[in-house]
Amino acid sequence: MTTDLTTAPIPALIRRLAIPSGIGFFFNTMFNVVDTWYAGRLSTTALAAMSLCFPVFFIILAVGAGISTGATTLIGNALGRGRRDEAQQFVLQSLSFALVHAIALTGLGLAFAPRIFVFMGAQGEYLSLALGYMNVTLCGAIFSMLNFVMSAILNSHGNTATYRNFLVTAFFLNLVLDPWFMYGGLGVPTMGLPGIALATISTQCMGNFYLFSRLSRLGFLPTFTLRELWPRRQYYGELMKQGFPSALNMMTVTVGIFIITWFAGRFGKEVVAAYGIGTRVEQLALLPIMGLNVSTLALTAQNFGAGNLKRIRHVLALSLRYGFVLAAIGTVLVLAFSTELMSAFSRDGAVINAGVRYLWIEAFVFPAYVLLYVCVSAMQGVKRPGFALLIGLYRQIAAPALAFPLLAIMLGWGVMGIWWGIFITTWSAAVIVVIYVSWIVKKLEKDTLPP
Structure with a gap:
């Protein structure tokens, strides 16, 4: 059915x-x-x-x-x-x-x-x-x-x-x-x-x-x-236009991980190991949110085709609400059990300490990921996939390349500069996404008003 x-x-x-x-x-x-x-x-x-x-x-x-x-x-x-x-x-x-x-x-x-x-x-x-x-x-x-x-x-x-x-x-x-x-x-x-x-x-x-x-x-x-x-050229052209920006956006993640790992490596292998474990903990905490990507894309795609823009706004509002609740639960659990979570993967005290400091900052980034995931999925549903690539280039490459040297080296924050750099780049990307998506939704609604 x-x-x-x-x-x-x-x-x-x-x-x-x-x-x-x-x-x-x-x-x-x-x-x-x-x-x-x-x-x-x-x-x-x-x-x-x-x-x-x-x-x-x-x-x-x-x-x-x-x-x-x-x-x-x-x-x-x-x-x-x-x-x-x-x-x-x-x-x-x-x-x-x-x-x-x-x-x-x-x-x-x-x-x-x-x-x-x-x-x-x-x-x-x-x-x-x-x-x-x-x-x-x-x-x-x-x-x-x-x-x-x-x-x-x-x-x-x-x-x-x-x-x-x-x-x-x-x-x-x-x-x-x-x-x-x-x-x-x-x-x-x-x-x-x-x-x-x-x-x-x-x-x-x-x-x-x-x-x-x-x-x-x-x-x-x-x-x-x-x-x-x-x-058939017509259909292949549309599939390329909609699919390739999303694929390239995913590829920026690999570059982003390389950049973070390279900067973290300046502070020792224990920091690199802590980041690796921390990202696994983060992925587990964000798993409940991932289903919202699929639901947002599917609902937005059909309702955009049907011209039901009010329903798209409703989908965004409810998906973000559900996502924030799930992110809040993840934040609380990670903050409460950060030491235990790191200890489950490593017995090295230096790795555990570095990982706990990472998680205490990264836990507060979870709501920003909700904004990014849901809003980017909505833009893909309204046939604007290029935005996902642009925000990926900013969040994974351009912003970290500026923020990490500034915070970690020039300001002397050390490894904490990298962790705070991830916080700043992710939240700034989330703010940009919200502003852009709000503008696009209003524009679409205005374009569909009767003359």
Whole structure:
């Protein structure tokens, strides 16, 4: 059953969309935690090799997420306008768009990953393990990319429970497949680290069959011929226009992490370790908020297509309200248990102390993330994806490059200058976002007034 996102009560819609999405995000995060844990059981070198693969893997993730965002927006807009034929064309073209990019990323990755890893200092067993893991992952990129698009199709129709079911099932399957493929048995050879990658792409492949069958049964996927998947300039152009800025915005996160890590490294490896642990704690605290991104994008996309701008304002207000409540709970819990949380990951007193100081500042940034996530999702829903990229460039690159040297070095605040720099850059970006989004919403409302 599909809920009409343009007429049903908004509070119920947000809960119906956001809660399953939030649960899905949690199990997806735990999926990656399990992979990391099993890699650590193999060896420190295997764990380092998996970490070395992250920048290349993140490119696949960013492109997939960008295509998903663009597909959700365009399909949702078409559905909101009552153009089901156009929506179905975007469904089919999104699938082929994902296939084309998956093939391209696989080819480029297989060609350039060895050079990238050597440039990053890998050699010998370290390099061999990284390539073994990455090559298997790249060969399965097509399954991951299709799942991104199929989740977008479901989200645009107001269905987030189906993808949640896949993520929950994939988590439990991975618990079984990881050790089986790593250590072998029952006719399966011992594969070590590549076995973890094979377990991942196996669950993704199973997800393809499950999601495709669900899309067909729900009527979201029309019957089609292979010829209808052939690229069409009009639809590919729209998907590129909406999806690529979102993908590039995600890629700025990698640059931002590099900048923070580089400055933190000036104050010792304990500070770098504290930042790494602190970001994991932060991610866990923000998980309940992540579902609001999906609900905001889906609701905004359909209502923008339908011209229901008052409902968009209502979606923003309620999503921010729910997000602030969740952020406040996260802030209180992190402040109350900061020492215990850091101690769960490290026994080094210097790491724990540096991490606690980081969390005591970062906990007050959680509401700013709510503003950023919800407002950026709303702008993507009203077909303004370029704003997300601009704010990402400011928050992840431009502002930190200025704030960190000023606070940490010139003013002599040391490592606390970095932590306060993150606070200032994130909150300043949130303020810019609020001002911009308020202006855009008023402008859209004014443009739709009768002459």
